[in-house]
Each structure stands twice: as C-alpha cells, then as structure tokens.
Amino acid sequence: MAIINYEERTYNRLIGRECFYCYGPVYPPGVMWMGSGGDLVLHPPCVLELYLRLGRDVLQIEQTTGQYFAAGDMHKLRTRLVASEMQMQGASYDR
Numbered sequence: 001m002a003i004i005n006y007e008e009r010t011y012n013r014l015i016g017r018e019c020f021y022c023y024g025p026v027y028p029p030g031v032m033w034m035g036s037g038g039d040l041v042l043h044p045p046c047v048l049e050l051y052l053r054l055g056r057d058v059l060q061i062e063q064t065t066g067q068y069f070a071a072g073d074m075h076k077l078r079t080r081l082v083a084s085e086m087q088m089q090g091a092s093y094d095r
C-alpha cells in the first residue's frame with residue numbers, strides 16, 4: 001500500500017489513473033495497492049466504500065455457510081492495523 005501525493009515522486013505515474021472503485025481519475029491524495037494483475041488506485045473515500053462492501057460480503061459468506069473468518073479476531077485485526085501504522089511511522093508498539 002502506498003499513499004499517492006505530490007511530494008512522493010515514486011507514484012507520480014499513477015496520478016490521474018482511473019479509480020478501481022468509481023472509475024474517476026485519482027489526484028492526490030490517493031491510495032495505491034500493488035496487485036498481482038496490476039496496481040489498484042483509489043480515492044480515499046472509495047477505499048472505505050470498498051472496505052465496507054468487502055467486509056459485508058465476508059459477513060454474508062459467514063452467515064450463509066457457517067464458516068467464520070473474522071469472529072473473535074477483530075481485536076487481533078485492530079492490533080495488527082495499529083502495529084502496522086506505528087511501524088510505518090517508525091515507532092514501536094508493544095501490546
């Protein structure tokens with residue numbers, strides 16, 4: 001994952017690319033993920049919309065199949081997200 005902004009020239013090639021979610025052009029700030037089939041570029045609000053819909057789909061799978069993927073793991077997921085964020089900021093996180 002990377003943040004597309006005007007200061008980080010590494011991702012300048014992605015400025016104006018089509019958003020994976022809404023198809024609109026993405027100008028900084030944007031979000032980029034390297035995927036196996038190419039880079040995904042999204043507007044920050046579209047990341048949240050996609051995140052919610054993907055989570056809803058997993059919930060629906062859980063409800064219809066009885067297979068549970070996230071139940072009981074939300075604390076672990078949050079801990080991983082916070083640790084990842086702290087690592088990106090160069091700080092340590094010990095919880």
Ligand SMILES: [Zn+2]
Nearest residue numbers: 019022043046
């Ligand atoms: Zn978008």
